[in-house]
Amino acid sequence: MEDYLLYHYPLCPLSRKVRFLLNELSVRHGLVEIKPWERNVRAMELNPPEGEIPILLVKRDGNYAVVDSFVIAEYLVSLNATTLLPRSEREKAEVRKIEMWFDKKFYNEASLVILRERVYNSLVYPHLSIDTKELKESEKRLNYHLAYLNTLLNGRKWFAGEKFSLADITAAAQLSSLDYLGEIQWDKYRNVKNWYLVVKSRPSFASILTDVIPGFKPYKYYDKFDF
Amino acid sequence: MEDYLLYHYPLCPLSRKVRFLLNELSVRHGLVEIKPWERNVRAMELNPPEGEIPILLVKRDGNYAVVDSFVIAEYLVSLNATTLLPRSEREKAEVRKIEMWFDKKFYNEASLVILRERVYNSLVYPHLSIDTKELKESEKRLNYHLAYLNTLLNGRKWFAGEKFSLADITAAAQLSSLDYLGEIQWDKYRNVKNWYLVVKSRPSFASILTDVIPGFKPYKYYDKFDF
Numbered sequence: 001m002e003d004y005l006l007y008h009y010p011l012c013p014l015s016r017k018v019r020f021l022l023n024e025l026s027v028r029h030g031l032v033e034i035k036p037w038e039r040n041v042r043a044m045e046l047n048p049p050e051g052e053i054p055i056l057l058v059k060r061d062g063n064y065a066v067v068d069s070f071v072i073a074e075y076l077v078s079l080n081a082t083t084l085l086p087r088s089e090r091e092k093a094e095v096r097k098i099e100m101w102f103d104k105k106f107y108n109e110a111s112l113v114i115l116r117e118r119v120y121n122s123l124v125y126p127h128l129s130i131d132t133k134e135l136k137e138s139e140k141r142l143n144y145h146l147a148y149l150n151t152l153l154n155g156r157k158w159f160a161g162e163k164f165s166l167a168d169i170t171a172a173a174q175l176s177s178l179d180y181l182g183e184i185q186w187d188k189y190r191n192v193k194n195w196y197l198v199v200k201s202r203p204s205f206a207s208i209l210t211d212v213i214p215g216f217k218p219y220k221y222y223d224k225f226d227f
Numbered sequence: 228m229e230d231y232l233l234y235h236y237p238l239c240p241l242s243r244k245v246r247f248l249l250n251e252l253s254v255r256h257g258l259v260e261i262k263p264w265e266r267n268v269r270a271m272e273l274n275p276p277e278g279e280i281p282i283l284l285v286k287r288d289g290n291y292a293v294v295d296s297f298v299i300a301e302y303l304v305s306l307n308a309t310t311l312l313p314r315s316e317r318e319k320a321e322v323r324k325i326e327m328w329f330d331k332k333f334y335n336e337a338s339l340v341i342l343r344e345r346v347y348n349s350l351v352y353p354h355l356s357i358d359t360k361e362l363k364e365s366e367k368r369l370n371y372h373l374a375y376l377n378t379l380l381n382g383r384k385w386f387a388g389e390k391f392s393l394a395d396i397t398a399a400a401q402l403s404s405l406d407y408l409g410e411i412q413w414d415k416y417r418n419v420k421n422w423y424l425v426v427k428s429r430p431s432f433a434s435i436l437t438d439v440i441p442g443f444k445p446y447k448y449y450d451k452f453d454f
Binding site for chain 1: 276285288291293294295297298299301302305306316317319320323324327328331335375
């Protein structure tokens, strides 16, 4: 039997981060799909009052929930032998800084609005038209952020430190959700593209590349290695 | 000489969290005031590209910056002997959950808009009138969140676990900024009021109660113990 149950939504970048991490650590887990736009009683019970995902249900010590993608990552990394978070406090802070930047800034300013306008809203209100102004503004911010990320990767293999870390997991989770929708112009950001190609090849990432959202075909390069 | 330099703004709740924590841990530090609405070259250099505060400059190993209030808190707690973060991973996750809820949800939905409309905007554009609709909506969300916090404290002395923790520091930092502006109707939230009274009495919190923002007198009960 698995030790964990993850309440998630396939395209949610914060959920993807935890899925990618669970695979990377080879931690056995089950998945329960939650639609972020619906009120789900079980999710609200596990993470009151609003039931926000991702939620990691730990199936021991009488079952308990760990919530928030950043907090879940800290939890899982502490309980498993891994170099995904470096040893020194200074290097840890570098990894966490990138993680937090994605969790807060990139997510709020780019991913969340794009996902809401292009996917969530259209599933909830099929006849509602997209708020083009909001979407365009988020896409502009997305490109601004991608240009910054491209600079960050100048002469560096990973986003923080010498090794593949939680920072790279967090970044790949966010970018892959937007890539599913064809939002990333890879050729404009060569450093990011080269980095993503390496991350994409990890076996732990494979299940994310097979995600299919009913009604939304993945963009043509989504699961390809020559894009 | 002090070991740290904190780039902060007195009313910024995320900066307050770090100040309160530094005092609580008796860590010697200097303070540099940064106005969040201005582009500050030094802040942008330490936390590129936008120079967001708080920034903790560590004055050793060639000087380096630790950024994001949550990440700074993890950093400081790891380097000091303290019970502000409990030992077990399960209890740690409980404390971090509350912290993150304040850092993301409470800050974005309540504190940030109220501070922007009532303080930041009026300092930058003295003749601009307040966006009353935005402010009213944030105040409504503030009261919704306070009601939830009041429930959380039913029969509990602290926000997470058996001891005063990072969760309480984070909560007090956010609430005190809004209290400076007279935004908290304490008598509607008795559990929160009783909890705040205890936190407010800690010597480590005293310097926060003497803050004065030019042009904004603190609300009449701000530094009082009978409110």
